[in-house]
Amino acid sequence: MLGWFKKKFESRPEEEQGPGGQTVAEPQAMVANGEAAESSDVDSAPPVAVVAEQLGQPSAPASEFAADNKEPEAGLKFFKRLKERLAKTHDSFVARVDELFLGKKVIDQELFDELEEILIMADLGVGVTREILDRSRAKVKRKELCEPLALKKAIKEQILAYLQQTDRPADLVMPRQGPFVIMVLGVNGVGKTTTIGKLAYKFRQAGQNVLLVAADTFRAAASEQLQIWGQRIGVEVFTRPAGADPSSVVFDGLEYANARNFDVIIVDTAGRLHTQVNLMEELKKIKRVMGKKIENAPHETMLVIDATTGQNGISQARLFNEGVELTGLALTKLDGTAKGGIVVNICHEFNIPIRFIGIGEQMEDLRDFNPQDFIDALFANDHE
Amino acid sequence: MFESLSGRLDSVFKKLRGHGKLTEENIQEAMREVRMALLEADVNFQVVKDFVATVTEKAVGLDVVGSLAPGQQVIKVVHDELVELLGGDTASLVLDGRQPVVIMMVGLQGSGKTTSSGKLAKMLQGKGRKPYLVPADVYRPAAIDQLTILGKSLGVPVHPSTTDQDPVAICKSALHAAKAAGHDTLLIDTAGRLHVDEDLMGELARINSALEPAEILFVADAMTGQDAVTVAEKFNQDLAISGVILTKMDGDARGGAALSIKKVTRRPIKFVGMGEGLDALEPFHPDRVASRILGMGDVLTLIEKAEAVVDKEKAAKLAKKLKKEGFTLEDFLDQIQQIKKMGSLEQIMGMIPGMNKIKQLKNMPKPDERELVKVESVINSMTLKERRNHAIINSSRRQRIAKGSGTSVQDVNKVIKSYTEMLKMMKKMRGQPGGLGAMVGGGKKRKRPKGLTR
Ligand SMILES: Nc1nc2c(ncn2[C@@H]2O[C@H](COP(=O)(O)OP(=O)(O)OP(=O)(O)O)[C@@H](O)[C@H]2O)c(=O)[nH]1
Ligand SMILES: [Mg+2]
Numbered sequence: 001m002l003g004w005f006k007k008k009f010e011s012r013p014e015e016e017q018g019p020g021g022q023t024v025a026e027p028q029a030m031v032a033n034g035e036a037a038e039s040s041d042v043d044s045a046p047p048v049a050v051v052a053e054q055l056g057q058p059s060a061p062a063s064e065f066a067a068d069n070k071e072p073e074a075g076l077k078f079f080k081r082l083k084e085r086l087a088k089t090h091d092s093f094v095a096r097v098d099e100l101f102l103g104k105k106v107i108d109q110e111l112f113d114e115l116e117e118i119l120i121m122a123d124l125g126v127g128v129t130r131e132i133l134d135r136s137r138a139k140v141k142r143k144e145l146c147e148p149l150a151l152k153k154a155i156k157e158q159i160l161a162y163l164q165q166t167d168r169p170a171d172l173v174m175p176r177q178g179p180f181v182i183m184v185l186g187v188n189g190v191g192k193t194t195t196i197g198k199l200a201y202k203f204r205q206a207g208q209n210v211l212l213v214a215a216d217t218f219r220a221a222a223s224e225q226l227q228i229w230g231q232r233i234g235v236e237v238f239t240r241p242a243g244a245d246p247s248s249v250v251f252d253g254l255e256y257a258n259a260r261n262f263d264v265i266i267v268d269t270a271g272r273l274h275t276q277v278n279l280m281e282e283l284k285k286i287k288r289v290m291g292k293k294i295e296n297a298p299h300e301t302m303l304v305i306d307a308t309t310g311q312n313g314i315s316q317a318r319l320f321n322e323g324v325e326l327t328g329l330a331l332t333k334l335d336g337t338a339k340g341g342i343v344v345n346i347c348h349e350f351n352i353p354i355r356f357i358g359i360g361e362q363m364e365d366l367r368d369f370n371p372q373d374f375i376d377a378l379f380a381n382d383h384e
Numbered sequence: 385m386f387e388s389l390s391g392r393l394d395s396v397f398k399k400l401r402g403h404g405k406l407t408e409e410n411i412q413e414a415m416r417e418v419r420m421a422l423l424e425a426d427v428n429f430q431v432v433k434d435f436v437a438t439v440t441e442k443a444v445g446l447d448v449v450g451s452l453a454p455g456q457q458v459i460k461v462v463h464d465e466l467v468e469l470l471g472g473d474t475a476s477l478v479l480d481g482r483q484p485v486v487i488m489m490v491g492l493q494g495s496g497k498t499t500s501s502g503k504l505a506k507m508l509q510g511k512g513r514k515p516y517l518v519p520a521d522v523y524r525p526a527a528i529d530q531l532t533i534l535g536k537s538l539g540v541p542v543h544p545s546t547t548d549q550d551p552v553a554i555c556k557s558a559l560h561a562a563k564a565a566g567h568d569t570l571l572i573d574t575a576g577r578l579h580v581d582e583d584l585m586g587e588l589a590r591i592n593s594a595l596e597p598a599e600i601l602f603v604a605d606a607m608t609g610q611d612a613v614t615v616a617e618k619f620n621q622d623l624a625i626s627g628v629i630l631t632k633m634d635g636d637a638r639g640g641a642a643l644s645i646k647k648v649t650r651r652p653i654k655f656v657g658m659g660e661g662l663d664a665l666e667p668f669h670p671d672r673v674a675s676r677i678l679g680m681g682d683v684l685t686l687i688e689k690a691e692a693v694v695d696k697e698k699a700a701k702l703a704k705k706l707k708k709e710g711f712t713l714e715d716f717l718d719q720i721q722q723i724k725k726m727g728s729l730e731q732i733m734g735m736i737p738g739m740n741k742i743k744q745l746k747n748m749p750k751p752d753e754r755e756l757v758k759v760e761s762v763i764n765s766m767t768l769k770e771r772r773n774h775a776i777i778n779s780s781r782r783q784r785i786a787k788g789s790g791t792s793v794q795d796v797n798k799v800i801k802s803y804t805e806m807l808k809m810m811k812k813m814r815g816q817p818g819g820l821g822a823m824v825g826g827g828k829k830r831k832r833p834k835g836l837t838r
Contacts, residue, residue, distance in 0.1 A: 117429055123609040126423045188632060188660070189494025189605070218660075220537075221529035228525035242533075273635040306494060310426035310609025312637040333493065336578045338611035361493070361523070 107140050107151050122341035122378045125311050132158050156375050162348040163371040179262045181297035186304035188271030191332035191358055195304055196266050197229030198366035208263040210235040213253035215246040216270035226268050247289045254293035274319035287324050300327050307333045307340030317346040332358035339378050393417055393455035406446045414458050415440055425638035425677045428613045431647045439465050463674050470646055471670035481598045484562050486570045491603035493576030496631035496657055500603050501573040502534035503665035508569055516567035517542040518558040520551040521575035531573050552590045579618035592623055600625045606633045612641035613648045620649040631657035640677050713771040716803045717763040720756055758791055762799045765789040
């Protein structure tokens with residue numbers, strides 16, 4: 001995901017090691033290659049193995065940094081939490097698969113009904129669900145599919161295709177020169193500020209010099225919230241008093257940054273409903289101001305979507321995309337029981353890649369989006 | 385992506401015209417559409433299943449009466465059932481128990497508890513109570529600051545909590561402080577938490593038993609999807625919530641979560657949040673939300689409004705005439721005069737099933753009340769011949785009409801344009817059951833839902 005880190009590291013090898021000799025440098029998340037993911041949903045690869053990959057030993061592309069990756073105290077807690085979470089998802093998924101696919105010999109209406117229920121309950125929506133099932137049905141008719149497991153695989157592949165349907169590089173691309181500017185937006189309470197904190201932590205861990213700009217001057221104590229995140233992580237936060245015009249905060253913030261040497265600038269904006277026309281204008285203005293101060297900024301315009309969101313997510317993506325042209329998504333709150341299936345819709349319709357997922361409220365709780373894991377979780381049953 | 389439910393039902397029932405009764409067979413297809421509409425609105429899968437079964441049972445055996453199209457009849461059954469499910473218990477807050485009375489806000493992260501606490505404080509203050517705000521979120525950075533700032537702007541005192549305190553201890557000491565200072569209502573803003581976080585759910589249970597709140601309000605985001613039932617069920621199980629606040633209803637979410645939550649908790653939805661401002665808290669109207677969930681303007685309101693003002697005989701005549709001769713400028717004038725009695729044109733158009741989705745509507749001039757008067761005088765200045773055949777109105781006639789009506793040629797053009805747009809729409813709608821003809825014709829008398837004054 002943060003593919004450009006590598007480029008940067010190659011040119012600046014002395015920064016390989018984060019503070020305290022820690023090398024969470026390439027924050028690759030979840031199971032990286034498709035093979036591993038596939039095996040994990042059929043035979044039961046122990047969840048521990050998955051966790052080990054997450055914690056310290058980054059998968060293939062980043063292995064050059066995987067030297068000394070011990071982070072005893074914090075690491076243990078982190079490890080435990082992740083293990084619990086993944087084990088839960090994993091076990092229940094296997095259970096669901098057993099019950100639904102292995103127990104069946106033929107593809108029948110009942111199986112389709114159950115699949116419909118699973119997909120709709122995961123918030124994929126009736127439209128996309130029908131599209132997916134109709135396609136599979138046609139394949140079954142043409143005898144291209146005849147056993148339940150193959151059907152499952154076909155559906156997963158279909159969803160994967162939707163998720164990967166994007167006009168943009170899945171990796172963030174860093175500008176040749178100057179700081180990498182990220183603008184974060186979304187409706188109220190989805191987790192923008194928290195995601196920014198986590199993202200800043202990730203960059204910080206990778207040795208980047210980060211500036212946060214508090215352009216939410218509207219919600220009470222929004223800038224205080226971001227400042228606390230800044231302190232936690234040890235990054236600078238640019239603020240102005242509450243009530244200031246957000247685009248002028250951004251203007252001043254980028255001016256401040258231009259005089260210094262930041263690698264990454266992340267701008268927090270106030271939550272707003274996508275239907276509020278004047279607030280959308282405000283966002284456009286903020287974006288324009290960025291472009292004036294730093295060439296091609298923002299390099300990433302990231303919409304944050306809450307995994308509990310239902311079909312309204314489409315409208316959010318559509319209107320924000322029309323307003324400020326989105327380049328990436330972050331899906332938060334996947335640590336609950338909501339599956340966040342609405343993003344399948346969003347990727348499918350607007351070709352915007354999902355970059356990160358949020359799986360908790362702590363600073364380490366951000367992961368690169370892994371479509372395979374995400375799809376497996378869609379089918380997992382963790383309600384029991 | 386989808387037509388409105390009423391549009392879809394109309395086409396489903398095309399075949400049914402003239403049939404005598406709604407039967408299990410002939411409403412099956414309609415129920416598929418109802419199901420789809422509810423799922424699109426994020427009503428939970430299981431809840432939809434039960435709902436459709438109930439509604440089917442109620443609809444079977446209904447007579448297809450006169451001018452009310454079967455599609456509308458089904459909609460009415462669906463709508464009524466929704467209103468009933470959404471409504472029920474009284475929605476006011478229980479504040480007359482032991483004083484100071486305690487209200488506790490609970491819910492997922494980001495659902496809007498803090499803002500809603502501020503709004504409630506404001507509302508209660510307006511009612512002459514003396515609220516005391518208690519920030520009990522020691523986890524989210526600056527959550528205490530947030531409530532403190534809101535309290536300050538309202539002039540409502542806020543308990544001086546700090547993040548190193550235990551939330552249960554905060555609440556206990558806040559209760560003492562409130563008593564001592566003569567406050568009669570404690571508003572406890574708890575931290576957002578996941579229903580699966582047993583530790584934090586336990587914390588809420590401890591606050592609950594320590595303070596015995598009169599109200600535990602579950603705050604839920606109107607944009608929530610299928611997971612709403614799981615979350616609401618768990619909060620209700622652990623805390624026996626007393627009501628629900630549905631937030632962010634000022635957006636374009638269809639709000640099906642309202643039904644899901646109501647269904648699993650059986651607790652009333654007491655308020656809806658309609659904006660970020662501290663006065664944007666409104667009582668919950670089951671009928672409005674029902675229409676919204678079905679994605680159709682206020683169909684029933686329109687029928688009622690139409691019934692109230694339209695002379696039925698005249699309407700029947702019009703419908704007949706429309707079929708035979710088409711829609712003339714005279715009819716247009718007639719419509720406008722009726723519309724003037726009902727409300728603004730845009731509103732009316734928005735309420736007509738199927739119309740709200742028609743593209744032309746967007747481009748159509750949207751006259752305000754003053755403009756309607758203009759339209760009237762323009763048409764009044766036309767000759768009978770012109771009114772019956774707008775094609776003959778050339779530029780010299782337009783000039784004459786403008787002069788005669790005291791308007792400009794542009795105004796005349798605008799009127800003719802509105803008319804031709806409408807004509808196009810009428811052509812589209814003709815033959816569709818449930819179209820304008822049937823609408824205006826009206827059906828049985830309906831009780832006017834309370835609070836609908838749009
Ligand atoms: N469980 C969980 N909670 C999260 C996650 N991300 C954010 N949150 C919580 O969601 C709540 C809202 O997060 P914020 O970051 O303040 O959201 P925001 O979008 O900045 O909110 P506004 O600026 O008020 O619109 C906080 O309590 C966060 O701790 C996540 O991935 N999982
Ligand atoms: Mg924020």
